[in-house]
Amino acid sequence: MEHMEGLCVTDCEQCPELVESRSRIVNGVGPDDADLLFLGEAPGAKEDEGGEPFVGRSGSVLDDALREAGLARADVRITNCVRCRPPDNRDPKTEELANCRGYLAREFELVDPELVVTLGKVPSQHLLDRNVAITNEAGSIVDARLGDESYRVLLSVHPAATLYDRSQREGFFETIARAADLSGLADSTDGQASLDDF
Numbered sequence: 083m084e085h086m087e088g089l090c091v092t093d094c095e096q097c098p099e100l101v102e103s104r105s106r107i108v109n110g111v112g113p114d115d116a117d118l119l120f121l122g123e124a125p126g127a128k129e130d131e132g133g134e135p136f137v138g139r140s141g142s143v144l145d146d147a148l149r150e151a152g153l154a155r156a157d158v159r160i161t162n163c164v165r166c167r168p169p170d171n172r173d174p175k176t177e178e179l180a181n182c183r184g185y186l187a188r189e190f191e192l193v194d195p196e197l198v199v200t201l202g203k204v205p206s207q208h209l210l211d212r213n214v215a216i217t218n219e220a221g222s223i224v225d226a227r228l229g230d231e232s233y234r235v236l237l238s239v240h241p242a243a244t245l246y247d248r249s250q251r252e253g254f255f256e257t258i259a260r261a262a263d264l265s266g267l268a269d270s271t272d273g274q275a276s277l278d279d280f
Protein backbone atom coordinates (compact mmCIF):
# COMPACT_ATOMS: atom_id res chain seq x y z
CA MET A 83 0.00 0.00 0.00
CA GLU A 84 1.47 3.25 -1.12
CA HIS A 85 1.22 5.14 2.18
CA MET A 86 2.37 2.31 4.37
CA GLU A 87 5.92 1.49 5.38
CA GLY A 88 5.88 -1.91 7.01
CA LEU A 89 3.15 -1.71 9.64
CA CYS A 90 2.99 2.09 9.75
CA VAL A 91 0.88 4.50 7.74
CA THR A 92 3.20 7.42 7.09
CA ASP A 93 0.96 9.76 5.20
CA CYS A 94 -2.79 9.65 4.49
CA GLU A 95 -5.51 12.24 3.93
CA GLN A 96 -8.46 10.06 2.99
CA CYS A 97 -10.76 11.26 5.82
CA PRO A 98 -11.08 15.07 5.67
CA GLU A 99 -12.68 15.54 9.12
CA LEU A 100 -10.08 13.35 10.79
CA VAL A 101 -7.20 15.02 9.01
CA GLU A 102 -8.60 18.26 10.47
CA SER A 103 -8.92 16.95 14.03
CA ARG A 104 -5.78 14.81 14.34
CA SER A 105 -2.34 16.06 15.29
CA ARG A 106 -0.72 12.87 14.03
CA ILE A 107 -1.45 9.41 12.63
CA VAL A 108 -1.46 6.92 15.51
CA ASN A 109 -0.11 3.56 14.31
CA GLY A 110 -0.18 0.26 16.16
CA VAL A 111 2.51 -0.59 18.71
CA GLY A 112 4.09 -3.84 19.86
CA PRO A 113 5.96 -6.74 18.24
CA ASP A 114 5.54 -7.09 14.48
CA ASP A 115 4.97 -10.84 14.97
CA ALA A 116 2.80 -10.68 18.11
CA ASP A 117 0.62 -13.73 18.89
CA LEU A 118 -1.98 -11.52 20.52
CA LEU A 119 -3.40 -8.38 18.90
CA PHE A 120 -5.79 -5.94 20.59
CA LEU A 121 -8.06 -3.85 18.39
CA GLY A 122 -9.58 -0.59 19.60
CA GLU A 123 -11.79 1.95 17.91
CA ALA A 124 -9.85 5.15 17.29
CA PRO A 125 -7.27 7.35 19.01
CA GLY A 126 -8.60 9.69 21.72
CA ALA A 127 -7.01 12.92 22.94
CA LYS A 128 -4.23 11.24 24.91
CA GLU A 129 -3.43 8.82 22.09
CA ASP A 130 -3.35 11.66 19.58
CA GLU A 131 -0.99 13.53 21.89
CA GLY A 132 1.28 10.57 22.69
CA GLY A 133 1.16 8.82 19.33
CA GLU A 134 0.31 5.46 20.91
CA PRO A 135 -2.99 3.53 21.19
CA PHE A 136 -4.59 2.96 24.61
CA VAL A 137 -2.73 5.32 26.86
CA GLY A 138 -4.54 7.30 29.58
CA ARG A 139 -7.08 5.71 31.91
CA SER A 140 -8.33 3.02 29.55
CA GLY A 141 -4.74 2.08 28.84
CA SER A 142 -4.03 1.71 32.57
CA VAL A 143 -6.94 -0.71 32.92
CA LEU A 144 -5.65 -2.72 29.97
CA ASP A 145 -2.13 -2.71 31.43
CA ASP A 146 -3.47 -3.91 34.81
CA ALA A 147 -5.42 -6.73 33.16
CA LEU A 148 -2.39 -7.76 31.10
CA ARG A 149 -0.20 -7.75 34.21
CA GLU A 150 -2.68 -9.89 36.08
CA ALA A 151 -2.62 -12.33 33.15
CA GLY A 152 1.18 -12.47 33.42
CA LEU A 153 1.80 -10.29 30.37
CA ALA A 154 3.33 -6.89 29.69
CA ARG A 155 2.20 -4.35 27.12
CA ALA A 156 5.42 -5.04 25.22
CA ASP A 157 4.31 -8.66 24.66
CA VAL A 158 1.24 -7.73 22.60
CA ARG A 159 0.30 -5.64 19.61
CA ILE A 160 -2.27 -2.88 20.08
CA THR A 161 -3.88 -1.01 17.20
CA ASN A 162 -7.08 0.80 16.21
CA CYS A 163 -9.70 0.53 13.44
CA VAL A 164 -8.96 4.12 12.39
CA ARG A 165 -5.60 5.76 12.97
CA CYS A 166 -6.66 9.39 13.28
CA ARG A 167 -8.53 11.04 16.12
CA PRO A 168 -12.20 11.83 15.41
CA PRO A 169 -13.40 15.32 16.46
CA ASP A 170 -14.98 15.54 19.96
CA ASN A 171 -14.27 11.83 20.44
CA ARG A 172 -17.22 10.88 18.22
CA ASP A 173 -17.34 7.34 16.82
CA PRO A 174 -15.61 6.89 13.48
CA LYS A 175 -18.05 7.04 10.57
CA THR A 176 -18.69 4.03 8.32
CA GLU A 177 -16.81 5.70 5.51
CA GLU A 178 -13.79 6.42 7.73
CA LEU A 179 -13.71 2.82 8.95
CA ALA A 180 -13.83 1.70 5.33
CA ASN A 181 -11.05 4.11 4.33
CA CYS A 182 -8.71 2.74 7.00
CA ARG A 183 -9.66 -0.92 6.59
CA GLY A 184 -6.96 -1.72 4.04
CA TYR A 185 -4.21 -0.55 6.42
CA LEU A 186 -5.68 -2.71 9.17
CA ALA A 187 -5.88 -5.73 6.86
CA ARG A 188 -2.23 -5.22 5.94
CA GLU A 189 -1.21 -4.96 9.61
CA PHE A 190 -3.16 -8.15 10.46
CA GLU A 191 -1.63 -9.98 7.52
CA LEU A 192 1.95 -9.03 8.44
CA VAL A 193 1.59 -9.62 12.19
CA ASP A 194 -0.50 -12.78 11.65
CA PRO A 195 -1.67 -13.08 15.29
CA GLU A 196 -2.97 -16.29 16.85
CA LEU A 197 -5.79 -14.32 18.42
CA VAL A 198 -7.38 -10.89 17.99
CA VAL A 199 -9.23 -9.28 20.91
CA THR A 200 -11.73 -6.56 20.00
CA LEU A 201 -11.95 -3.91 22.73
CA GLY A 202 -15.54 -2.65 22.60
CA LYS A 203 -18.52 -2.44 20.29
CA VAL A 204 -17.06 -0.51 17.34
CA PRO A 205 -14.09 -2.78 16.60
CA SER A 206 -16.26 -5.87 17.19
CA GLN A 207 -18.86 -4.65 14.69
CA HIS A 208 -16.14 -3.64 12.25
CA LEU A 209 -14.58 -7.10 12.16
CA LEU A 210 -17.80 -9.10 12.34
CA ASP A 211 -19.71 -6.83 9.97
CA ARG A 212 -22.92 -7.03 12.03
CA ASN A 213 -24.49 -5.42 15.08
CA VAL A 214 -22.87 -6.61 18.30
CA ALA A 215 -24.42 -6.29 21.77
CA ILE A 216 -20.98 -6.25 23.34
CA THR A 217 -21.97 -6.55 27.01
CA ASN A 218 -23.83 -9.78 26.19
CA GLU A 219 -21.39 -11.12 23.64
CA ALA A 220 -18.12 -10.36 25.46
CA GLY A 221 -16.18 -13.59 25.94
CA SER A 222 -17.43 -15.14 22.66
CA ILE A 223 -14.93 -16.48 20.15
CA VAL A 224 -15.70 -16.11 16.46
CA ASP A 225 -13.88 -16.27 13.15
CA ALA A 226 -13.75 -13.07 11.13
CA ARG A 227 -12.37 -12.28 7.71
CA LEU A 228 -10.23 -9.26 7.06
CA GLY A 229 -8.60 -8.83 3.67
CA ASP A 230 -7.85 -12.31 2.31
CA GLU A 231 -7.41 -14.00 5.69
CA SER A 232 -9.56 -15.32 8.50
CA TYR A 233 -8.72 -14.63 12.15
CA ARG A 234 -9.82 -16.03 15.49
CA VAL A 235 -11.46 -13.21 17.43
CA LEU A 236 -12.32 -12.95 21.12
CA LEU A 237 -14.88 -10.22 21.83
CA SER A 238 -14.36 -7.95 24.83
CA VAL A 239 -15.88 -4.82 26.34
CA HIS A 240 -13.82 -1.62 26.14
CA PRO A 241 -11.55 -1.20 29.18
CA ALA A 242 -13.27 2.15 29.88
CA ALA A 243 -16.51 0.22 30.53
CA THR A 244 -14.90 -1.00 33.77
CA LEU A 245 -14.42 2.62 34.86
CA TYR A 246 -18.11 3.51 34.34
CA ASP A 247 -19.35 0.23 35.75
CA ARG A 248 -17.16 -1.55 38.31
CA SER A 249 -19.18 -4.75 37.94
CA GLN A 250 -17.65 -5.19 34.46
CA ARG A 251 -14.10 -5.28 35.80
CA GLU A 252 -13.99 -8.94 36.74
CA GLY A 253 -15.36 -10.05 33.37
CA PHE A 254 -12.87 -7.86 31.53
CA PHE A 255 -9.94 -9.22 33.50
CA GLU A 256 -11.15 -12.79 32.89
CA THR A 257 -11.39 -12.13 29.15
CA ILE A 258 -7.81 -10.82 29.02
CA ALA A 259 -6.56 -13.84 31.02
CA ARG A 260 -8.39 -16.07 28.55
CA ALA A 261 -6.79 -14.20 25.66
CA ALA A 262 -3.34 -14.85 27.16
CA ASP A 263 -4.17 -18.57 27.36
CA LEU A 264 -5.69 -18.89 23.91
CA SER A 265 -2.83 -17.07 22.19
CA GLY A 266 -0.28 -19.33 23.89
CA LEU A 267 1.36 -16.29 25.51
CA ALA A 268 0.43 -17.32 29.06
CA ASP A 269 2.73 -20.35 28.82
CA SER A 270 5.63 -18.67 27.07
CA THR A 271 5.91 -15.86 29.62
CA ASP A 272 5.18 -17.86 32.79
CA GLY A 273 8.76 -17.81 34.00
CA GLN A 274 9.15 -14.08 33.48
CA ALA A 275 5.82 -13.30 35.10
CA SER A 276 6.63 -15.24 38.25
CA LEU A 277 10.05 -13.58 38.49
CA ASP A 278 8.41 -10.18 38.14
CA ASP A 279 6.08 -11.00 41.03
CA PHE A 280 8.96 -10.87 43.50
Ligand code: SF4
Binds near residue numbers: 091097101107181
Ligand atom coordinates in the same frame (compact mmCIF):
# COMPACT_ATOMS: atom_id res chain seq x y z
S1 SF4 B 1 -8.24 7.36 9.62
FE1 SF4 B 1 -6.99 6.01 8.31
S2 SF4 B 1 -7.81 6.31 6.24
FE2 SF4 B 1 -8.53 8.04 7.50
S3 SF4 B 1 -7.02 9.67 7.19
FE3 SF4 B 1 -6.39 8.51 9.03
S4 SF4 B 1 -4.95 6.95 8.28
FE4 SF4 B 1 -6.08 7.71 6.49
